[in-house]
Amino acid sequence: MGKSLAKRTDTTVSEKAQYALTFGVISVLLYFVGFPLFGIAVLAAAAFFVIKLFSPAARGETRKIFEFYLVANDILRDDNRRWYGFEIREAIGLGEKLIAAMHTAPPLLHFALGALYSKSGDHSSGVKHLRFVFEESSADESAVVFPTPELRDYVRLLRKIEREPSESPFTFAAVRSLERMRTNRGAAMLASCRELANEPVRAEISEADEHSFNGESIVFVESTHESNGEPEKPRSSVVRNGEPKSDQPGFLPDRKPITEVLHDIYDKKVH
Numbered sequence: 001m002g003k004s005l006a007k008r009t010d011t012t013v014s015e016k017a018q019y020a021l022t023f024g025v026i027s028v029l030l031y032f033v034g035f036p037l038f039g040i041a042v043l044a045a046a047a048f049f050v051i052k053l054f055s056p057a058a059r060g061e062t063r064k065i066f067e068f069y070l071v072a073n074d075i076l077r078d079d080n081r082r083w084y085g086f087e088i089r090e091a092i093g094l095g096e097k098l099i100a101a102m103h104t105a106p107p108l109l110h111f112a113l114g115a116l117y118s119k120s121g122d123h124s125s126g127v128k129h130l131r132f133v134f135e136e137s138s139a140d141e142s143a144v145v146f147p148t149p150e151l152r153d154y155v156r157l158l159r160k161i162e163r164e165p166s167e168s169p170f171t172f173a174a175v176r177s178l179e180r181m182r183t184n185r186g187a188a189m190l191a192s193c194r195e196l197a198n199e200p201v202r203a204e205i206s207e208a209d210e211h212s213f214n215g216e217s218i219v220f221v222e223s224t225h226e227s228n229g230e231p232e233k234p235r236s237s238v239v240r241n242g243e244p245k246s247d248q249p250g251f252l253p254d255r256k257p258i259t260e261v262l263h264d265i266y267d268k269k270v271h
Contacts, residue, residue, distance in 0.1 A: 027040050027044065064094070065109060066175070072174075075088060088120045096113065099113065104151050108178055110130075110132050111178065114133065114193075117129065130190040162175075
């Protein structure tokens with residue numbers, strides 16, 4: 001990939017030199033013909049913007065997408081390599097930057113970014129990008145009929161890599177690997193991210209359920225008392241949650257008033 005980028009840089013420099021030489025020759029001819037200098041300047045500016053729009057230098061962001069594919073594939077590949085957290089975060093930052101710069105980003109770019117979020121443990125962000133790939137109809141490549149200029153340039157470079165894989169073998173292998181991962185493991189990855197993203201919510205709900213029933217519960221307690229050898233009818237009492245029961249410490253049973261107790265003692269002494 002580094003050699004191919006170096007070749008593209010050399011080609012870009014030579015192309016710029018050729019364009020500059022061509023502009024100079026045409027400008028001199030127009031000047032000697034009698035074309036006004038203002039008109040020559042306007043034509044030169046228009047030609048400059050047109051060439052800049054379609055030149056390889058203007059498509060640098062498109063090539064960064066394939067560089068991102070290389071990094072993402074290396075991180076997501078199951079080869080028992082251990083990656084530092086900052087490496088994954090830097091790759092995620094590059095993917096976010098590329099998606100923000102494009103009006104219509106390729107679905108494979110969203111998938112690679114979602115998979116990196118999943119690997120980093122940010123399952124909510126992983127669901128966001130993976131759900132777009134697998135649940136949005138607009139994410140299907142066949143649904144894109146009117147492409148943006150950057151998407152058209154991306155597809156042009158992608159087809160070139162696919163037709164001539166020997167020129168960029170590592171990039172071609174990375175794209176194929178990500179496509180296979182998207183087809184074979186994408187749906188399961190989305191389901192796993194969604195489940196892991198919802199686990200804290202479920203934990204909070206279950207914890208809230210355990211502490212939510214703080215209202216008073218009513219318990220009917222039936223008791224029987226014997227008086228004069230005859231059992232009384234069962235009496236039901238209402239005990240609310242939080243109140244001490246008869247078998248709990250601090251429970252005070254029904255007692256006679258002090259005047260009745262003194263009266264009973266006085267009667268016994270008299271008799």
